[in-house]
Amino acid sequence: MNSTLFDAYVADEKKIEPKDWMPDAYRKTLVRQISQHAHSEVVGMLPEANWISRAPSLKRKAILMAKVQDEAGHGLYLYSAAETLGVERDDLYLDLLEGKAKYSSIFNYPTQNWADIGAIGWLVDGAAIMNQVPLCKCSYGPYARAMVRVCKEESFHQRQGFQIMLVMTEGSAEQKAMAQDAMNRWWWPALMMFGPPDGDSPNSAQSMKWNIKRFSNDELRQKFVDMTVPQAELIGLTVPDADLKWNEQTGHYDFGEIDWSEFKRVIKGGGPCNVERLAACNKAWNDGAWVRQAATAYAEKKSSNATR
Amino acid sequence: MSKDQFEYVLRAGDDALILGQQLGLLTGHGPVIEEDIALTNIGLDQIGQARAWLSLAGRLEHAASSELTLRDEDALTFLRDAPEFCNCLLVERPNGDFGDTIARQFLYDNYAVLWLEAMTASSNDEMAGIAAKSVKEARYHLQHSSRWVLRLGDGTTESHSRMQASLGRMWPYVNELFDVDELTTRAASEGWGVDPSKLRSAWDAGVNAVLAEATLSRPDDDFSMRGGRTGSHTEAFGFMLAEMQFLQRAYPDCNW
Numbered sequence: 001m002n003s004t005l006f007d008a009y010v011a012d013e014k015k016i017e018p019k020d021w022m023p024d025a026y027r028k029t030l031v032r033q034i035s036q037h038a039h040s041e042v043v044g045m046l047p048e049a050n051w052i053s054r055a056p057s058l059k060r061k062a063i064l065m066a067k068v069q070d071e072a073g074h075g076l077y078l079y080s081a082a083e084t085l086g087v088e089r090d091d092l093y094l095d096l097l098e099g100k101a102k103y104s105s106i107f108n109y110p111t112q113n114w115a116d117i118g119a120i121g122w123l124v125d126g127a128a129i130m131n132q133v134p135l136c137k138c139s140y141g142p143y144a145r146a147m148v149r150v151c152k153e154e155s156f157h158q159r160q161g162f163q164i165m166l167v168m169t170e171g172s173a174e175q176k177a178m179a180q181d182a183m184n185r186w187w188w189p190a191l192m193m194f195g196p197p198d199g200d201s202p203n204s205a206q207s208m209k210w211n212i213k214r215f216s217n218d219e220l221r222q223k224f225v226d227m228t229v230p231q232a233e234l235i236g237l238t239v240p241d242a243d244l245k246w247n248e249q250t251g252h253y254d255f256g257e258i259d260w261s262e263f264k265r266v267i268k269g270g271g272p273c274n275v276e277r278l279a280a281c282n283k284a285w286n287d288g289a290w291v292r293q294a295a296t297a298y299a300e301k302k303s304s305n306a307t308r
Numbered sequence: 309m310s311k312d313q314f315e316y317v318l319r320a321g322d323d324a325l326i327l328g329q330q331l332g333l334l335t336g337h338g339p340v341i342e343e344d345i346a347l348t349n350i351g352l353d354q355i356g357q358a359r360a361w362l363s364l365a366g367r368l369e370h371a372a373s374s375e376l377t378l379r380d381e382d383a384l385t386f387l388r389d390a391p392e393f394c395n396c397l398l399v400e401r402p403n404g405d406f407g408d409t410i411a412r413q414f415l416y417d418n419y420a421v422l423w424l425e426a427m428t429a430s431s432n433d434e435m436a437g438i439a440a441k442s443v444k445e446a447r448y449h450l451q452h453s454s455r456w457v458l459r460l461g462d463g464t465t466e467s468h469s470r471m472q473a474s475l476g477r478m479w480p481y482v483n484e485l486f487d488v489d490e491l492t493t494r495a496a497s498e499g500w501g502v503d504p505s506k507l508r509s510a511w512d513a514g515v516n517a518v519l520a521e522a523t524l525s526r527p528d529d530d531f532s533m534r535g536g537r538t539g540s541h542t543e544a545f546g547f548m549l550a551e552m553q554f555l556q557r558a559y560p561d562c563n564w
Contacts, residue, residue, distance in 0.1 A: 045336035045344070052332040056555040056564035057382045058325075058362075061332065062355045068335050069348040076341055114555055114564070164564075171562050280337065288339020290470065291406045294463025301462065 010211050015141040018084040026210055029203065030140050031085050033212065035092040038078035039103035041071045042096075043277050047111045048120060056114055063160055064117060070153045077149065081142040097282050105263065106189050108271030115168050115175075115182035121161015123183075123190040123228065129154045130224045131194065134214035162231065169235040176236075183232065184240045191255075192263045194221040200260075225253050310372035314365050315394070316495050317435065318384070319537060320423075321361030322395035324442075325385060327416065328354030329552055330403055339406055346452055350413070353445040358385070360438045386556035390546055391539035398481035400536070400545050407467075407474035410456040415478055417450035418514050419485045422507040431499040454518045461522025468523065475519075476527045483532035486511070 001009065001021040009016075016022055045068050052068065055061035079089040095101035106124055111117065132154065135147040168179040195201055195217040207213035215223075225244075232239050243256035266274070331351025338344035362381040370378040379387075398416055403409050424446050427439035460471035486504045495501020519526050535541065555564070 042341065049336040052335055053329065053551050054554050056386075056562075058355060058359050058385055060564055061328075062352060062359070065332055065335065065348055065352045065355065069345055069352065072336075072341050072345045072348070076345070079341075167563055171564075172559065174559055175562055284337045284339065287337075288343075288406065290464070290466050291339040291343075291460070294467030295459050296463075297467075298459040298463040 007209070010139045013137075013211070014139075015144065016139050017141045025206070027085050029207060029210070029212065030143065031082055031087055031092075033207075034078055034082040034085075034143055035087070035095075036102050036104075038075050038082060038092070039096045039101055040107065041075035041078060043103045043107045043281065045071050045075075046277055046280055047107055047109070047273070048117060050111045051114060051117050054114070055117075060164070067121070067157050067160065070157065074146075074150045074153070077146040078143075081140075081146045084142045093285075097278070097285055099269070099278060102267065104193060105266040105271060106193050108266050108274045108277060109185065109189055110273050112185070113178045113182060115165065115178040116186070118161050118164030118168060118179065119182035119186040121157050121159075122165055122231075123161070123186050124193070125154050125157040125161060126228060127190045127193040127224050129158060130220050130227075134220075135212075137211075137214065139211035162235075165237070166235050169237060179235075180237055183237045187240050188258065188262075189266075191221055191225070191258055192260075194218070194224065196260065196263070197258075222252055225255050229253050310368045312491060312494055312498075313432065313435075313500065314369040314372060315491055316501050317361050317365040317368060319394045319396075320427075321358050321365050321381075321384070322393050323399050323416075323420075324354045324361060325358035326393070326395045326548070327399040327413075328352070328358055329548060330399065331409075334403055334409065347409070350449050350452065353442075353449065357438070357442045357445070360442070364434055364438065382556070386553045390541050390549055393541065393545070393549075394537050394539060396481070396484050397533050397536040397542060398478065398485065400542055400548065401478060401481060402544055404474065404477070405470065407460055407470045408477060410453055410460065411471070411474035411478040413449065414453035414457050414518070415482055415515070416485075417446060417453050418511050419507065420446040421450050422510050422514075423502060423504065426502040426507065430501065435500060457518055457524070458522045461519070461524040471522070472524055475524060479527040479529075480531055480533045483529070484534045484536060487534065487537065489537065 003023055006016075006021065006023060006026075016026075048064065048068050048071075052061060052064055055064050079092065082092060083089055092101065096103065111120070129151060132147055132151050136144055136151060138144045138147065165179050165182075168175040198204065198216045198218045201217050204213060204216060208216075229239055229244065241256045243254065245254055247254045265271070269275075328351045331347055331354060334344075335348045335351070336344060338347055359381045362384045366379040366381065366384055370376060396416075398412060401408070401412050421443060424439045424443035428436050428443060430436040430439065457471065460467040462468070486508045488503060488505050492501060492504055496503035516526060556562075
């Protein structure tokens with residue numbers, strides 16, 4: 001295969017598999033995207049795990065543990081998908097630990113009250129699903145197949161998040177205030193999850209051509225707003241956007257200007273929890289070094305005994 | 309009899325609850341992602357077992373004295389103070405390093421499998437049912453913790469000495485698991501509970517075999533810590549409850 005044949009093959013909705021020829025730039029784009037996605041799943045465990053020990057009922061504790069465990073599983077599938085492109089998981093992970101690799105900047109915001117767990121499920125996982133469902137048809141087979149499973153689990157996550165918000169908005173005045181507070185803090189960062197506006201998204205055009213990306217950032221963002229605003233209304237939460245209104249002519253919601261300077265600041269490391277998140281990952285990795293060394297040494301002993 | 313059964317089942321519920329609470333603190337902080345998943349999963353099983361035992365405990369208490377309000381799993385988890393908790397002290401030992409977490413888990417899993425297996429023969433169908441479901445999980449937990457004891461014990465020089473030290477830190481809390489008191493005596497003689505002292509020789513055999521293969525030595529039984537079953541807990545316990553119970557205490561009578 002060559003570049004022209006590759007483009008035609010992909011345009012024909014055929015899947016690229018690990019042993020197929022692919023342009024270097026395609027491979028590089030996928031490694032970057034899949035590893036960033038994997039890092040996001042792993043770092044994303046931290047803000048939610050922050051509330052496992054304080055979950056307000058045993059049922060909620062169990063659901064939250066299962067959910068965070070799912071995120072770890074997503075991280076694993078995604079690292080495995082990335083490895084099919086000829087990279088090593090540990091190398092990718094070290095890039096994260098050294099601050100060289102990006103992850104979704106949403107996880108640099110703190111979880112301040114229990115409703116944040118609801119808001120993350122509902123809004124953050126909701127936005128993630130919007131982004132990820134099209135990836136189930138991505139041209140790279142291993143990524144597409146990983147996303148099918150990830151999306152199934154994410155839709156459970158979104159529903160449990162909405163359910164937390166629903167119960168809290170039906171609860172006491174304090175609970176409603178917590179839910180609204182969480183909504184106020186997570187709404188705009190959730191909209192930022194779709195990435196920069198189309199005019200300012202350098203990699204989008206090529207990714208669209210390669211069938212890695214199917215919809216533009218702004219299209220997906222609009223879809224998310226259109227879906228989520230009625231859900232917020234249903235449970236009596238106010239979307240923190242004075243410019244939000246239904247547009248009869250377009251059949252979509254118009255919404256206010258996103259503060260892209262905040263987005264850029266958080267990506268560059270200036271979010272409220274960037275330092276803590278990376279410190280937590282590094283601590284776990286460093287504290288676990290002797291454990292991983294022991295596991296490797298033990299496995300080597302066993303395999304040399306077996307071949308002896 | 310129901311009051312006895314309430315107190316007896318409460319012990320099992322509290323063991324599972326406190327261990328699950330501890331393991332939940334480790335989520336996202338494991339030495340490798342696979343182990344993050346495994347320890348969270350084991351914690352999740354413990355929380356699931358706690359829910360079953362504590363719900364049953366609440367019903368048994370209510371059956372014994374119907375003038376009392378029925379306490380569900382959450383009332384028993386979030387609205388009791390330390391002296392009312394009757395978990396063994398072993399499960400409330402801090403997570404420490406990974407060796408401590410594994411030592412605690414390994415010593416407990418060996419006990420839990422034996423206790424749950426014995427409880428499947430309980431004359432109380434509900435207890436036998438919960439035990440039958442839980443023992444399948446406990447066997448898997450034991451397999452997992454045993455494998456780590458082998459890897460750490462027979463891994464590197466550092467892991468060997470760390471695992472040995474962790475075992476030493478957890479060992480004083482072992483004997484309490486097998487203590488006989490009036491409650492366990494009545495439970496065993498009436499056929500719905502287990503005499504824990506009868507589990508000891510099988511526990512010793514199981515633990516000794518893995519320790520030997522792991523090139524670890526069995527710590528000496530110099531002294532034992534006791535008190536969990538009668539509500540006398542370690543210093544860290546109050547902080548654990550404060551954290552676990554915070555929302556229910558700060559915002560009482562809410563639905564979550």
